[in-house]
Amino acid sequence: MLLRFPEPYDFTLSTERFRSFGDDLANRWVDDALHRVVEGRLVTLRAAAGGVDVEPLDAVTGPVVEKLLGVEHDLEGFRDWARGRPVLGELVDRLPGLRPPVVPDPWEALVTSITAQQVSLLSASAIRSRFIAAFGVGAGVAHAFPMRERVAELDEAELVAVGFSRPKAAYVVGLARSELDLEALFSLDDADVRERLVAIRGLGPWTAEWFLGRHLARPRAWPTGDLALRKAVDLFYGLDVHAVGSLLDPFQNLSAHYLLAGARTP
């Protein structure tokens, strides 16, 4: 069934991330389609004229898929704002229809970020897939991301066995066992979200900022510590990432995604 997005929307461009950095078993790119488990059922997303072909599309999968595909981003506002600007004006023209995907689940977003700390995204996705294969429930070509409750019961050694460093294994198990209500974070403002996250061991400024950007889709998220973003900012502006952040207000989040995508495909 067709899920429509306002034009311009380019599914293939928007999902390029999954292909260039390695998908994982919970977000699997096979046969020109993205596969993900939603409430125990396999859902398949494929490019289609006018939007995305989603199978099955119903009251349960619809909202998750819309969130996954970045429905919360104010892409129209961003494009209007970018028009006539030196760098982003050119990037929105060069990358029409790029609507960055969002991690639909907060627990998955945080664990995914922990796996990606310091190491290459390719290496992170390899480790993550072994983790998902071991502790997530399979449903055809994809697996559900391992549940927080399950991970809370694991021994750290079980995570080390799939490739986590010892510190990261402790971070993930500690987060799972923590009192933090991840679903409640969406009602807090950006500063309070950062504060709550950074208070947990293993979640630093970089992870908190990508949580704002990639899970909550907050417009001002701007991960200044991100190595790739620093390089992209230097490439396009020749300026420090902090200085550029204020120039991009209030569209830092979409700007970051466009700068990163633009730097990848010159």
Place this chain on the structure above:
DNA sequence: ACCCAGGCATTGG
């Protein structure tokens, strides 16, 4: 055999 890759906590000055 190196070195780097979309961090973070811990330790030592």
Place this chain on the structure above:
DNA sequence: CCAATGCATGGG
């Protein structure tokens, strides 16, 4: 308070 260090894997 800032600099140095360990971490584990995948790719070059």
